[in-house]
Amino acid sequence: MGQGDVAHGKQLFLATTSKGSCASCHTLADAKSTGTLGPNLDDAFSSSKAQGFSEQTMADVVRGQIAYPEEPMPANIYRGQDARDIALYVARCAGNPSCGVTAETAAPPTKSTSTSTSTTPAAKPDGKAVFTKAGCGSCHTLKAAGSSGNVGPNLDQLKPPKATVAHQVEVGGGAMPAFKGQLSAAEIDAVAAFVADNAGK
Numbered sequence: 001m002g003q004g005d006v007a008h009g010k011q012l013f014l015a016t017t018s019k020g021s022c023a024s025c026h027t028l029a030d031a032k033s034t035g036t037l038g039p040n041l042d043d044a045f046s047s048s049k050a051q052g053f054s055e056q057t058m059a060d061v062v063r064g065q066i067a068y069p070e071e072p073m074p075a076n077i078y079r080g081q082d083a084r085d086i087a088l089y090v091a092r093c094a095g096n097p098s099c100g101v102t103a104e105t106a107a108p109p110t111k112s113t114s115t116s117t118s119t120t121p122a123a124k125p126d127g128k129a130v131f132t133k134a135g136c137g138s139c140h141t142l143k144a145a146g147s148s149g150n151v152g153p154n155l156d157q158l159k160p161p162k163a164t165v166a167h168q169v170e171v172g173g174g175a176m177p178a179f180k181g182q183l184s185a186a187e188i189d190a191v192a193a194f195v196a197d198n199a200g201k
């Protein structure tokens with residue numbers, strides 16, 4: 001997904017569109033917004049932050065949410081790069097009002113590709129741990145991982161073969177981000193095997 005312009009994202013988060021504004025429905029301390037129709041975004045992402053999810057993973061979740069929300073959140077308030085910018089802004093500043101992002105004034109791009117430091121683990125990675133770490137569960141239901149996400153298909157019902165999972169995780173598709181730069185080949189293999197072996201059980 002590349003980098004985004006967080007200052008632009010903040011500006012869009014606050015901007016009013018024909019479908020409403022993120023700020024009107026969501027509380028986010030950094031944006032000084034106090035909407036209550038939707039979940040408080042500071043709270044929504046604080047546990048992900050505490051668990052050490054990468055900014056990119058959280059941004060991907062927000063990006064998925066913008067494209068595939070549930071009522072009454074309108075779908076696709078923003079698309080393309082605009083949606084990516086907002087997603088990155090929310091990922092960076094949720095639960096972190098001192099993130100230092102100022103709307104409008106183009107803040108100097110903080111060179112943060114942060115996420116793609118996947119250290120190759122010595123031992124074979126644990127597919128279930130990868131599933132949790134990569135945030136698959138925020139979008140997919142899979143009983144074996146205790147997840148109940150519903151942005152993407154229910155994996156217990158889909159029962160995808162391993163090759164399908166591995167391919168989907170590598171390249172993404174639909175609202176699903178590609179994980180190629182974030183997960184090592186061994187991690188992708190492990191998570192694919194985990195899903196294929198446990199879906200529907």
Ligand code: HEC
Nearest residue numbers: 020021022025037038039044062065069070071072073077
């Ligand atoms: C009309 C009100 C409304 C607007 C406008 C709105 N949302 Fe939401 N949002 C909701 C509601 C209600 C939910 C909970 C339902 C759901 O999960 O889909 C939600 C859920 C979310 C979540 C998931 C939070 C969680 O607990 O996992 C994120 C992230 C989010 N919205 C971001 C945004 C962003 C970014 C925008 C602007 C592009 C936006 N929302 C615009 C009402 C709104």
Ligand code: HEC
Nearest residue numbers: 060061064134135136139151152160165168173174175176
């Ligand atoms: C931001 C939300 C999101 C995340 C995170 C996510 N997915 Fe998905 N996933 C989706 C969506 C949406 C689809 C449906 C894509 C489509 O219809 O093209 C999907 C599709 C799939 C499919 C079905 C592929 C097929 O060909 O039928 C599999 C398997 C899958 N995801 C596994 C995973 C795994 C494993 C992870 C974690 C590494 C993951 N997903 C992370 C949203 C997500």
